[in-house]
Amino acid sequence: MPRCAACESTLEPACFSKGQLRKGDAKRCAACIASAPQPADKVGPVDEVGTSSSPAALLPFEMAGRVLLAVRQGIGVRTALYDKRLAVPPQLLSTVTAIVSEVLKHLEPLCAALAKVDGPWEAEAARCLAAVLTHEMVVRGRAVKGGAKHALARAVWERRLGLEGALALNRPALGETKAAALPRYVRVNAVKASLEEILAALPSARPDPVIPYLLRLPPKTSLHGHALVEAGKIILQDRASCLPALALSPPPGATVVDACAAPGNKTTHLASMVGGLACRLGGTILAFERNKRRADTLRSMLERAGTGGIVRVCEADFRTAAVDMPPFDRATHILVDPSCSGSGGAGGHTGLRQEDGHIGKRAADDAAQEVASREDAAYWDRIRSLAELQQALVLKALSFPSAVAVVYSTCSIHQLENEDVVKAVLAAAPPGWRLARCLPQWPTRGLAEVAHGDLCVRAGEADETHGFFVARFERSGEGLAPPLPPDGSNLAQKRSIKRARESGGRVRTACGADEPLRKQRNTKARVEAPRARHGVAD
DSSP: OOBOTTTOOBOOGGGSOHHHHTTGGGOOOHHHHHTSOOOTTOOOGGGTTSSOOOGGGGHHHHHHHHHHHHHHTTOOHHHHHTOTTTOOOGGGHHHHHHHHHHHHHTHHHHHHHHHHSOOSOOSHHHHHHHHHHHIIIIISOOOOTTGGGOHHHHHHHHTHHHHHHHHHTTHHHHOHHHHHTSOEEEEEOTTTOOHHHHHHHOTTOEEOSSSTTEEEEOTTOOOTTOHHHHTTSEEEOOTGGGHHHHHHOOOTTOEEEESSOTTOHHHHHHHHHHHSTTOSSOOEEEEEOOOHHHHHHHHHHHHHHTOTTTEEEEOSOGGGOOTTSTTGGGOOEEEEOOOOOOGGGGOSSTTEEEETTEEEEOOOSHHHHHHHHHHHHHHHHHHHHHHHHHHHHHHHHHTOTTOOEEEEEESOOOGGGTHHHHHHHHHHOOTTEEEEOOOTTOSOBSOTTSTTGGGSEEEOGGGTSOOEEEEEEEEOSTTOOOOOOSTTOSHHHHHHHHHHHHTTSEEEOTTSOEEEOEEOTTSOEEOOOOOSTTSEEO
16 A cells, blocks of 8 residues: 555555555645645646646545545444544544535446546546545535545546536436425534523524424524534434434433433533523433543534533443443433444435335436445445344343433434334333333324334435434433432442542542542532543533
8 A cells, every 4th residue: 555755644546646646655645735835727637627626625525535434344424533543634523524424425427427438437436536526526516626536526527427426317316306306404512601692693503393402494594603603502303303402302400311422412401401501400411422532622612502511421332331330320311323334414205115125226227226226235234233232222222220211312214223223222221111102292203113213213305404313312210310418428429428438538439430428518428420531520
């Protein structure tokens, strides 16, 4: 594998131009070349429809290609975006996320077109980057500025007419017309602002008829950099993404666990429910995130939303939590929104068919079918692996002694990750747990052919949002642990306090980290969350 002399990274050959590959040890990758100053009058053929020739514009597409490759190798989208090995620059994270999200929506027709047109994209890494570039230059009709210096970008540009002809057969599969008509949604952050205040500031906003504090704006409304967003008074969040917290609906003052918290939209939504402006009781959200970089992103989100006093970040794997130790032994409501295939990004139910008991995308022609059959086995192996992880996380949530409600959600449309996971969880659930009817006011239900499908919720284009799935588990009196007495009076906490005093004022907590012992106003000692990594932090 060639090595870049500038960034010292080992990369695919497609990341270098032919001229750079001939330079031996002195070669530089396209990303490093893009970051170097270029003459303003040097415009290549890939820039002909653009107005600028800044090569730095290539970097987001390079990063998106790497993330897409990782996703196709079985890594979750969120995990890939924050993977240190991929090194997506923080300032490009939102841009790369948007590119990957759009390409994943149309990946099958893009791969079908690339299969029909000869080009230097036989390798998997080159095909992923070619799909990103084809989406930008052919589907969106935009220039990739600085692409004249990139071998693969030039190849896509030179074959753009052939790719456009191949994609013309698959236009219905691209689903762009309906997606463009979706409203723009923002959620009022009840921790910082009132609904009336935001409605007065956004005259074009209209309240959502189902989800409280959610506002609809005209399609393509841009609020990035808006003063209300920067102040944390409104949060850019899709309608479907608000369903999990609404389905859980913890009461004010509750102790809630968010099992997979980053980047934090659902976490801040839960925080507004248990400790918003209208709440007199101060609830607590225990937010788990095992990835250091994603945990930092979560903390930034919480700081902007003003929920630092409500949410405590637990930088650890949710599956390792000691459920019988404070503060987790008091958690009554748990949200499990784990990594998934992200297949709901295209809007849900359009262009789908039932195949081998799973929902799969329709192959538009023979070339698409050939590509799908070649990659089908690896794709479904990844889905099955994700489903096993999702099942393990939900069963862990059901083991919390004081839990009375657990909500499971994905942004997937696949039955394997949705109804099938629910079925497996019900078969292995502890006594007392049952599947409750989730969000009765929501019109779109789960798959009718599944016995418990009507109890679950799905979302899609018919709901003017993206593909989503939500299920709610509830526990009756059977199997429910007795109510815990106030802090400091149960046996487990007394023992923790005793150990803390014997060890000089520090206690070993549920996540396995030491922390100092503090005092409450009523002078009773309690165990606070740890500040160390792998522990719950303020």
